[in-house]
Amino acid sequence: MYSAAAAAASPPRRDFISVTLSPEEAVGAGGYNNSKAWRRRSCWRKWKQLSRLQRSIILFLFAFLAVCGVISYTSMGEPWKSLTNKSLDDQRTEPEIPGLKLANPAVLPAPQKADANLGNYPELSPQKPPKLPPVRRGPSNLQIKPPRRDVRLKTRHDTSRVVEEPVKADKEEKTEKSVISWRGAVIEPDQSTEPPSSKIKEPEKPSSVEAEDQKEPVPINERQMAVIEAFRHAWKGYKDFAWGHDELKPLSKSYSEWFGLGLTLIDALDTMWILGLKEEFEEARKWVANDLVFDKNVDVNLFESTIRILGGLLSTYHLSGDSLFLEKAKDIGNRLMPAFKTPSKIPYSDVNIGRGTAHPPRWTSDSTVAEVTSIQLEFRELSRLTGDEKFQKAVDEVMKHVHTLSGKNDGLVPMFINTNSGQFTHLGVYTLGARADSYYEYLLKQWIQGGKKENELLEDYMRAIEGVKKHLLQKSQPKKLTFVGELAHGHFSAKMDHLVCFLPGTLALGAHNGLTADHMKLAEALIETCYQMYAQVETGLSPEIVHFNLHAQKGHKDVEIKPADRHNLLRPETVESLFYMYRFTGDKKYQDWGWEILQNFNKYTRVPTGGYTSINNVQNPSNPEPRDKMESFFLGETLKYMFLLFSDDIDLINLDKYVFNTEAHPLPIWVPA
Numbered sequence: 001m002y003s004a005a006a007a008a009a010s011p012p013r014r015d016f017i018s019v020t021l022s023p024e025e026a027v028g029a030g031g032y033n034n035s036k037a038w039r040r041r042s043c044w045r046k047w048k049q050l051s052r053l054q055r056s057i058i059l060f061l062f063a064f065l066a067v068c069g070v071i072s073y074t075s076m077g078e079p080w081k082s083l084t085n086k087s088l089d090d091q092r093t094e095p096e097i098p099g100l101k102l103a104n105p106a107v108l109p110a111p112q113k114a115d116a117n118l119g120n121y122p123e124l125s126p127q128k129p130p131k132l133p134p135v136r137r138g139p140s141n142l143q144i145k146p147p148r149r150d151v152r153l154k155t156r157h158d159t160s161r162v163v164e165e166p167v168k169a170d171k172e173e174k175t176e177k178s179v180i181s182w183r184g185a186v187i188e189p190d191q192s193t194e195p196p197s198s199k200i201k202e203p204e205k206p207s208s209v210e211a212e213d214q215k216e217p218v219p220i221n222e223r224q225m226a227v228i229e230a231f232r233h234a235w236k237g238y239k240d241f242a243w244g245h246d247e248l249k250p251l252s253k254s255y256s257e258w259f260g261l262g263l264t265l266i267d268a269l270d271t272m273w274i275l276g277l278k279e280e281f282e283e284a285r286k287w288v289a290n291d292l293v294f295d296k297n298v299d300v301n302l303f304e305s306t307i308r309i310l311g312g313l314l315s316t317y318h319l320s321g322d323s324l325f326l327e328k329a330k331d332i333g334n335r336l337m338p339a340f341k342t343p344s345k346i347p348y349s350d351v352n353i354g355r356g357t358a359h360p361p362r363w364t365s366d367s368t369v370a371e372v373t374s375i376q377l378e379f380r381e382l383s384r385l386t387g388d389e390k391f392q393k394a395v396d397e398v399m400k401h402v403h404t405l406s407g408k409n410d411g412l413v414p415m416f417i418n419t420n421s422g423q424f425t426h427l428g429v430y431t432l433g434a435r436a437d438s439y440y441e442y443l444l445k446q447w448i449q450g451g452k453k454e455n456e457l458l459e460d461y462m463r464a465i466e467g468v469k470k471h472l473l474q475k476s477q478p479k480k481l482t483f484v485g486e487l488a489h490g491h492f493s494a495k496m497d498h499l500v501c502f503l504p505g506t507l508a509l510g511a512h513n514g515l516t517a518d519h520m521k522l523a524e525a526l527i528e529t530c531y532q533m534y535a536q537v538e539t540g541l542s543p544e545i546v547h548f549n550l551h552a553q554k555g556h557k558d559v560e561i562k563p564a565d566r567h568n569l570l571r572p573e574t575v576e577s578l579f580y581m582y583r584f585t586g587d588k589k590y591q592d593w594g595w596e597i598l599q600n601f602n603k604y605t606r607v608p609t610g611g612y613t614s615i616n617n618v619q620n621p622s623n624p625e626p627r628d629k630m631e632s633f634f635l636g637e638t639l640k641y642m643f644l645l646f647s648d649d650i651d652l653i654n655l656d657k658y659v660f661n662t663e664a665h666p667l668p669i670w671v672p673a
């Protein structure tokens with residue numbers, strides 16, 4: 001028992017305790033008693049024996065430890081909780097399936113029953129994949145971003161790339177549809193077309209889009225702004241008076257129909273994309289989606305509808321990634337195919353796209369050489385996109401056939417070919433102008449499009465340029481301008497169509513692709529001539545055709561113009577070549593020349609109420625005689641090349657990735673397999 005007297009008498013901090021044993025406690029004395037009751041009592045006695053100060057210190061220490069314990073428990077509670085939960089989740093995790101990633105535990109399926117077959121992957125099918133945004137349409141889903149104005153300047157010589165942070169949504173799209181490449185074109189196998197043949201096994205991706213510009217676009221400059229302003233003005237006229245029709249008649253505020261297929265609108269689609277005119281593009285897209293119908297009883301020219309409509313739709317598809325344009329391209333492509341059903345496989349010039357019939361012009365069974373040999377880029381690309389070889393087969397056959405034909409003169413071709421016999425007709429006349437021009441252009445461009453492997457095309461091109469040098473090149477007086485004339489039955493004519501001004505650009509493109517430097521020299525000389533066809537004329541605008549003076553005469557310039565030739569149709573060829581020349585040389589004079597031309601278009605062809613007009617007389621500045629027609633190529637080509645000419649961004653339609661068709665619609669260069 002505890003004795004208070006003894007406790008009080010005992011000195012503080014003694015190491016022994018005096019105890020009085022109770023009888024029970026004595027039981028077993030001398031033996032070890034470890035009962036709980038005994039230990040409790042013993043502790044209590046010890047406690048009582050402590051001084052008040054000692055007890056206070058001990059109590060304080062206990063209290064302190066208790067408080068610390070509570071605090072640390074609270075702060076450690078959360079990790080513990082999550083650890084606990086994590087381990088639970090771990091227990092629920094499904095077996096890993098290659099390629100299948102569970103996006104979020106919240107969408108995990110209910111825990112499986114103990115007897116569920118975990119190795120049976122289809123069991124997972126009820127689990128919905130993470131919801132992806134729908135495939136975006138239009139300008140936001142870019143292969144090439146429309147130019148923005150808020151980014152730093154990148155000069156044409158600055159080849160370093162600013163890598164753009166890939167947008168998450170684009171990645172997701174890639175997950176959803178493996179056919180979409182990052183900033184690339186949508187390549188969707190066409191369910192409705194025939195299964196791919198053994199030659200073209202499956203739809204291919206465009207070559208250039210894989211590494212397409214993961215960089216900030218260059219801001220547009222003042223001259224480009226002026227092009228945008230010109231485009232908007234032209235578009236206003238078209239929208240106000242000719243919407244959905246082929247061509248604007250800006251003076252009579254009406255329109256003209258050729259095929260009745262909204263030619264100007266389709267030709268202008270990719271220009272709007274490149275100029276960054278999103279609103280206009282969206283509006284035009286709606287028209288294509290809702291109103292463009294090819295099932296019409298109408299005769300169209302195979303060449304014109306291929307380069308403008310098929311080409312325009314394909315390039316817009318590539319730039320925007322919007323499959324609407326591919327669908328429309330397939331539709332028109334299929335409807336044009338009857339043109340190839342001829343005895344010789346040389347296509348007829350005209351096709352009724354509603355009836356599926358084709359025919360030559362009423363007065364002849366000939367087709368134009370340029371026309372049958374300048375539809376290849378478009379049909380080949382259509383085959384590549386659809387996996388249907390019939391398009392490519394048809395146009396390749398034409399090229400192979402023309403390759404073997406006699407009647408050429410050192411690679412120069414006559415202007416006509418018969419659809420029955422497959423032979424050239426009207427032999428002996430050679431020109432780089434109307435009816436032959438784009439044959440030469442497409443030899444080179446097909447070779448480039450196909451990855452520079454089709455040697456026959458290159459051979460024919462090289463031979464033809466040698467033929468040009470040998471038979472058609474002359475120098476004018478007094479300025480000694482190099483020009484390309486014509487040959488008719490052995491007689492040289494110093495006549496040159498404005499159309500021939502595509503040639504400097506094409507020669508420069510060939511030189512850029514590794515052909516002889518001579519071609520570049522010739523390109524430099526010829527573009528100077530084409531510029532003089534503008535500069536030497538009163539309005540500063542070129543006529544349709546010029547005749548060069550071969551002999552110096554007092555008071556005469558190099559360029560002579562006949563009354564029947566002094567019209568200007570707002571054609572693109574010189575601006576087109578200026579664009580190539582500037583891209584490949586960086587010489588600013590080409591931009592300055594283009595700027596002059598734009599200003600003169602504005603001065604003499606702009607109609608105040610909207611639109612631009614062809615004129616009848618480039619020699620009369622006080623009355624250029626407006627013709628009341630805006631050709632679709634003014635928006636499809638002239639203004640597009642103008643905009644690209646003023647750009648210092650070599651990646652704005654990179655010429656190592658794209659090849660322009662003859663209507664200025666860029667198509668991808670195929671990546672070698």
Ligand code: DMJ
Nearest residue numbers: 438571572573633662663
């Ligand atoms: C366009 O349709 C094409 O450029 C074609 O190759 C020639 N004619 C016009 C432009 O001048």
